[in-house]
Amino acid sequence: MEKPKVLIADDEKPTRDAMARILSTSCECLTAPDAELAMKLVEENPDLALLLTDYKMPGENGVSLIKRAKAANPSLACILITAFGEIELAVEAMKEGADDFITKPITDIAQMELRVKKALEKHALSRKVAELQQKVDEQSGIETFTGKSPAMEKVYRLIRQAAKSNANVLVEGPSGTGKELVAKALHDLSPRASGPFVAVECAALSPTLIESELFGHEKGSFTGADRTKVGKFEAASGGTLFLDEITEIDLATQVKLLRALESRTIQRVGGNEDIRVDFRLVAATNRDLAAYVREGKFREDLYYRLNVIDIHLPALKDRPGDIALLVSRFIKEFSTANGNNVTGIDAKAIKALEDYPWPGNVRQLRNVVEKMCVLSAGGKLTLDDVPVEITSTFPATTSGSAAAPVAAQATLAETEKDTILRVLAECGNNKSQAAIKLGISRRTLHRKLNEWRSE
Numbered sequence: 352m353e354k355p356k357v358l359i360a361d362d363e364k365p366t367r368d369a370m371a372r373i374l375s376t377s378c379e380c381l382t383a384p385d386a387e388l389a390m391k392l393v394e395e396n397p398d399l400a401l402l403l404t405d406y407k408m409p410g411e412n413g414v415s416l417i418k419r420a421k422a423a424n425p426s427l428a429c430i431l432i433t434a435f436g437e438i439e440l441a442v443e444a445m446k447e448g449a450d451d452f453i454t455k456p457i458t459d460i461a462q463m464e465l466r467v468k469k470a471l472e473k474h475a476l477s478r479k480v481a482e483l484q485q486k487v488d489e490q491s492g493i494e495t496f497t498g499k500s501p502a503m504e505k506v507y508r509l510i511r512q513a514a515k516s517n518a519n520v521l522v523e524g525p526s527g528t529g530k531e532l533v534a535k536a537l538h539d540l541s542p543r544a545s546g547p548f549v550a551v552e553c554a555a556l557s558p559t560l561i562e563s564e565l566f567g568h569e570k571g572s573f574t575g576a577d578r579t580k581v582g583k584f585e586a587a588s589g590g591t592l593f594l595d596e597i598t599e600i601d602l603a604t605q606v607k608l609l610r611a612l613e614s615r616t617i618q619r620v621g622g623n624e625d626i627r628v629d630f631r632l633v634a635a636t637n638r639d640l641a642a643y644v645r646e647g648k649f650r651e652d653l654y655y656r657l658n659v660i661d662i663h664l665p666a667l668k669d670r671p672g673d674i675a676l677l678v679s680r681f682i683k684e685f686s687t688a689n690g691n692n693v694t695g696i697d698a699k700a701i702k703a704l705e706d707y708p709w710p711g712n713v714r715q716l717r718n719v720v721e722k723m724c725v726l727s728a729g730g731k732l733t734l735d736d737v738p739v740e741i742t743s744t745f746p747a748t749t750s751g752s753a754a755a756p757v758a759a760q761a762t763l764a765e766t767e768k769d770t771i772l773r774v775l776a777e778c779g780n781n782k783s784q785a786a787i788k789l790g791i792s793r794r795t796l797h798r799k800l801n802e803w804r805s806e
Contacts, residue, residue: 354379355400360389362408386411393420400474401428414444421448425499428474498673502665513660514540522635524664526795527712530635538591546590554596572621587630597634609653667709685724696732710767711791
């Protein structure tokens with residue numbers, strides 16, 4: 352049986368060596384004199400089971416190391432070593448993901464071995480649960496998501512709960528956060544999984560076309576209607592209908608949508624026959640739909656029909672701890688696709704990506720990582736591989752002192768505005784190119800520009 356791998360981080364060599372000697376009978380031990388080398392070993396050893404770290408080390412302390420190590424390897428068990436009387440540090444470490452703590456000097460060897468054993472058992476159990484959950488997720492569509500933040504864990508929980516019912520779901524969140532992925536996961540986990548999943552991008556349809564697209568039309572119902580057309584409601588019968596950017600549906604069509612939800616029947620444009628449809632509706636928006644209702648832009652009765660279950664997707668800037676996990680996933684995807692053997696990314700590059708506000712959210716991050724992988728010669732990605740439009744969000748670093756990020760001197764909204772306007776200028780005011788570079792839709796870019804003009 353393979354021994355579990357344990358990393359001991361302590362700046363005192365006698366302590367490191369003594370602990371490694373004691374644990375070596377049951378564990379494979381790695382050692383590090385500081386947090387920098389310890390983090391490097393965490394990144395290079397994805398099968399690492401346990402991190403034992405002293406609190407006081409040169410540079411980064413043990414609590415900060417645990418936080419970073421858990422972000423890189425969520426199933427990693429962690430134990431903090433503190434001096435006697437530093438219990439408040441141990442409590443802080445537990446909040447950051449530590450499983451236990453040991454006080455120095457270590458005089459009770461049996462007690463230390465017992466705590467290590469319990470931490471390793473917990474790690475083995477969490478790995479087993481993660482493997483089982485992955486098997487479930489691979490059959491449900493949730494594997495398309497990446498993130499261990501509390502906000503994303505709540506999203507996963509809501510998806511699993513909502514999928515069991517036939518209730519309408521409203522998915523809210525900024526552009527690029529993965530609202531269609533939520534809709535697809537809801538479908539794949541539901542009893543309707545064998546039926547069709549039909550997605551409609553409402554923002555791409557004019558008010559004159561959207562009614563015909565959703566409800567279909569009869570031959571001769573209007574100029575150019577030379578044949579009968581089945582609408583999306585009929586196409587989705589037996590499955591799930593996903594309406595993206597629901598706020599783009601005009602008030603007149605909202606009335607017909609409400610009727611379809613209430614009666615489960617529709618009439619094609621130009622027809623008078625009630626056609627029964629069996630669908631589950633998932634709607635999505637990047638706007639404040641409740642505000643639209645207050646302003647009279649969206650029907651209140653329809654809002655309550657749609658908002659039976661509400662799933663909110665957080666902006667990427669609100670879950671920076673997930674960025675390292677997302678980057679790791681995208682590197683694997685693009686390294687394989689491009690065949691250039693990118694093996695990972697260093698801490699400075701990750702820090703730059705974590706500090707960026709990501710107005711285009713996960714979609715923009717994915718585009719940036721793809722660009723980095725395509726242009727890389729292979730090996731580990733570094734800060735030099737991070738595109739200038741990301742690193743130039745921050746002032747240049749001067750010798751001996753690191754300048755604070757722009758975000759520290761301005762609100763996130765101001766940072767987002769500065770980023771978008773700068774990228775737009777770099778693209779020669781070409782909105783299509785700027786939207787692609789930012790990882791947002793052209794429509795979202797137009798909306799933001801219009802909002803700033805009206806300020």
